[in-house]
Amino acid sequence: MSLVLDIFTIVAVSAGAFFFLAGTVGLLRFPDTLTRLHALTKADNLGLGLVVMGLLPQAEWPFDSIKLIAIWLFALLAGATVGQLMARAARREQTTP
């Protein structure tokens, strides 16, 4: 049982790390501000989500587990709000140069 959970941790954390890599590469490669924002808010939040999911079997239930999920939800909420605000600002710059 513990082996299965450990494998789950390794797979999920690796996938999360991969999405951090994808987000960074997108931030560096994408052509303009709005497309870069896509790479950031998406790959990045998914990266943190997968890392949190992978850590859940290793964390102490219930306090640490709920705290981990809360951190992810805060980051998600922040990412959603900031992403929209930045997209609006970037759109204005693009349409009214």
Add this chain to the structure above:
Amino acid sequence: MTIPDFLLAAAVFVLATVALGLVRILRGPEDADRMMATQLFGTGGIAALLLLGVATEARAVLDVALTLALLAAFASVAFVRSASSSEGDDPKETNSP
């Protein structure tokens, strides 16, 4: 390789990846692009802290990550607000044209 070792390696990988994204701060071109790099670094830092905290069973590190998650959002919102208000625009954007 034990699970804590793996988690530590993952933390280093994530941190190195998002640090690479800081190149965007040098390149710009817009301030929004620079802010996005710092935001990515913030999320990556949270992920690295979570990985470290669980790997070393230092539970206080999770609280640090929680605080960081709350503060990272404020920095970006403050940035968008000040960037928009300098153009005489309200980022909240009502339905009026």
Add this chain to the structure above:
Amino acid sequence: MKNVSVRAAMARGAGFFGFWLVLIGTDPVDGVAGLFAAAAATGASLRLLPPGGGRLRYAVLARLALRFGQESIMGGVDVARRVLSVRLPLRPGFLVYPVRLPPGPACNTFGALTSVLPGTLPAGVDDHGALLYHCLDVEQPVAAQLAIDEGLLIRALGGTHDDT
């Protein structure tokens, strides 16, 4: 109506205090501070987000959460594929989505939800109140996906699929 708001206040207060216990721990001395914090949070939440009349439908909400997870993974893989591809296949552009939800908390929730989903990014509203979405690939059926999400959200919040 008064009954509803008292019940909502109790439920929210209990929720905030529970969250406090998770964050801080169950030491009784800390709990006193927690009670004050939970009371303050409840007051703020009742003022900023008054309890609405509609009842949440948890079954639909669960379906929405499931779909959200699926779409996040699929969209995340899609964005990652484009990022790592040598040719960088992007057809970025704007899409006007005539949102059915009236402006307000529900509409903001929809914006936040879809902004987290890969491939779509709400970038404000146009002059007619429609949401402007920036897409990485305008040839993808983005509007159809958004309509499904919105329908689920409307039903989860207690509305019917067809009312306007």
